[in-house]
Amino acid sequence: MSALDIDKIIALCEQEKIQYSHHALFRMIERGIGIREAEAVIVQGNIIKEYPEDHPHPSCLMLGKNAKSQALHVVCGVSEDTLWLITAYYPDPDEWEPDYKTRRRQMK
Numbered sequence: 327m328s329a330l331d332i333d334k335i336i337a338l339c340e341q342e343k344i345q346y347s348h349h350a351l352f353r354m355i356e357r358g359i360g361i362r363e364a365e366a367v368i369v370q371g372n373i374i375k376e377y378p379e380d381h382p383h384p385s386c387l388m389l390g391k392n393a394k395s396q397a398l399h400v401v402c403g404v405s406e407d408t409l410w411l412i413t414a415y416y417p418d419p420d421e422w423e424p425d426y427k428t429r430r431r432q433m434k
Contacts, residue, residue, distance in 0.1 A: 330376050330386050330404060338409035339368040350411045357415055363392045364414045367400045374427045383410060389417075389426055397426040 338344060344365070346354075354364065371390025378384045383403035392398050399417050403410035417426045 330373065330378060330384055332373055335373075335386075335388075335402065335404060335409060336369050338404070338407070339365055343407060344368075344409045344411060346411045347413075350413050354414050359392075359398065359414045359416075363398060364400050364411060366390060366392070367398050367414070368402065368409070368411075371398075371400070385410075385412060397422075399426070 346361070350364075353359075354361070367388055367390030371388045373386045374389045375387040376384070377386060380403060383405045385401060385403040388400045388402065390398055390400070397417055398414065400414045401412040403412055421430055422428065423430060
């Protein structure tokens with residue numbers, strides 16, 4: 327089973343085997359994102375980018391929607407038995423394509 331297997335990520339979240347980094351909690355409070363909102367993205371969203379070489383655990387960027395149908399990104403790392411929530415944010419439409427899956431190219 328891949329460390330970035332969506333079924334494993336969902337299972338860890340549903341089993342409440344999830345840890346929030348201090349950064350994640352601080353940013354989520356700052357951005358008005360609730361823990362349940364972030365967890366809903368993990369359970370119902372999709373992996374849009376994988377970072378298998380991240381240290382200390384492989385990680386991924388997930389996309390989902392909150393109760394108001396706003397796009398929400400969640401970055402989480404996956405260890406053998408724990409899901410680590412690294413950060414969550416509302417993607418900036420100026421930085422992302424309308425599907426919020428593709429980062430816009432920067433103009434130079």
